[in-house]
Structures are given as structure tokens and as C-alpha cells.
Amino acid sequence: MLFGLVWAVALIYCGYLLVLKMQDARRLAIIDANRTRNDIVADNMYMLERALKEYGDDHAFRMPSDLEELVKQRYIRAVPVNPFTGQPTRLVRFSQWEHLGEITAVMGREAYYDKEDRLESERAVLLIACYGSQHESLTKYRDYFPNAFTDHRRFGFEWLPEELSDQIMNLSGRYTSADKRIYDGRYECTPLEECLRAAGYILPIQMQAREVAVK
Numbered sequence: 001m002l003f004g005l006v007w008a009v010a011l012i013y014c015g016y017l018l019v020l021k022m023q024d025a026r027r028l029a030i031i032d033a034n035r036t037r038n039d040i041v042a043d044n045m046y047m048l049e050r051a052l053k054e055y056g057d058d059h060a061f062r063m064p065s066d067l068e069e070l071v072k073q074r075y076i077r078a079v080p081v082n083p084f085t086g087q088p089t090r091l092v093r094f095s096q097w098e099h100l101g102e103i104t105a106v107m108g109r110e111a112y113y114d115k116e117d118r119l120e121s122e123r124a125v126l127l128i129a130c131y132g133s134q135h136e137s138l139t140k141y142r143d144y145f146p147n148a149f150t151d152h153r154r155f156g157f158e159w160l161p162e163e164l165s166d167q168i169m170n171l172s173g174r175y176t177s178a179d180k181r182i183y184d185g186r187y188e189c190t191p192l193e194e195c196l197r198a199a200g201y202i203l204p205i206q207m208q209a210r211e212v213a214v215k
Contacts, residue, residue, distance in 0.1 A: 036136050108125045109122060
């Protein structure tokens with residue numbers, strides 16, 4: 001009898017978990033169905049962020065020349081579509097004018113060393129930005145991007161061009177001090193400014209001349 005009672009309770013609990021899972025799936029489906037173009041750009045950014053990090057881990061922390069390289073090497077099935085242009089999303093530079101719906105990324109390296117200063121692990125880190133429209137809202141990411149379309153130079157990114165700083169929907173990444181001791185060894189991360197210079201930027205970044213940008 002006790003076994004039967006335990007079995008019944010287990011079935012009820014499993015049924016309860018199944019209902020919760022179905023409700024959560026329905027909620028996510030509703031959210032996805034009501035995505036704005038800004039939300040789609042954010043989804044594109046998160047998908048590409050994962051793929052770019054994997055690519056960097058396999059290619060000595062180097063960025064691909066374009067996003068098609070991720071497809072050719074099977075990190076993604078296809079380049080996601082920019083909802084504002086209807087074309088494949090592009091990697092653009094912080095200095096470019098035509099950036100709506102596109103992404104910008106800069107790659108670096110972080111590493112952990114043990115107490116004897118032997119390398120334990122290393123991986124790619126990424127600073128990534130996506131660009132949306134201030135004239136459209138966010139639904140899916142409304143509570144996740146509190147600084148959307150604000151002057152990001154106020155948040156430690158003073159090297160951004162003035163013309164671009166409030167056009168960025170989200171700017172995120174993991175960049176800390178270049179070298180610091182941790183409780184059981186040492187942590188090392190490529191400084192952001194070094195990554196930007198390695199990518200060919202001159203700080204502070206200036207926007208391209210209009211005639212250059214349209215070529």
C-alpha cells in the first residue's frame with residue numbers, strides 16, 4: 001500500500017512538472033511570435049556570439065573575415081537574416097555608418113594559470129554590439145537591455161564615436177584587468193583597448209567619411 005501511495009505521488013508530481021513545462025513552452029512561443037525586429041536582431045547577436053567564441057577557441061582567438069566563414073566551417077547552418085534589410089547579417093566596424101540590424105565584434109583571450117604559473121585553460125572572449133531602431137520597441141528583451149539606445153560612452157566605452165554611441169541596442173562582453181592574482185593562481189585577459197587596436201582601430205574611434213562608407 002505504501003508503495004502504491006508513493007507511486008501515485010510520483011505520478012502526480014511528474015504530471016505537475018509536465019504542465020509547468022507545457023505552460024513555459026507556450027509562454028516562450030507567444031513571446032517569439034510577438035518579437036519585434038529589434039528582438040530578432042538581439043536573437044541573432046546571441047546566436048552569433050556563441051558561434052564566434054567557438055570559432056575563436058579553434059582559431060587562435062582570431063575573428064573570421066566574415067560570417068559566411070562560420071557557415072563554411074559548420075559553426076552555424078546559415079547566417080541569420082537582418083530583419084531591417086532582409087539580407088544576411090553582416091559584421092560591421094564601429095566606424096561604419098550603415099549598421100542598422102548588423103553586429104560588431106572584437107575578440108580577445110582569457111586564461112587561467114595555476115599556482116606554479118602553468119596554463120590551465122584558455123578561451124576566447126568577445127565584445128559584441130548589435131544595432132536596432134529607436135523607433136521600434138523591444139518585447140522579448142525589454143527587461144534585458146536597460147541601456148538600449150543610451151550613450152554607452154557613459155558606461156566606460158568612452159572610445160565609441162559620438163555619432164554611434166546612442167545607436168547601439170546592446171553592448172556586452174567580458175573584459176577585466178589584464179592580469180590579476182586569484183586565490184589559486186593567476187587570471188589573464190587581453191585588455192579591451194589592445195583588442196581594439198589589434199583589430200585596426202585608432203582610439204578614440206572616428207566615423208568614416210560618408211563618401212568612404214558608401215563605396
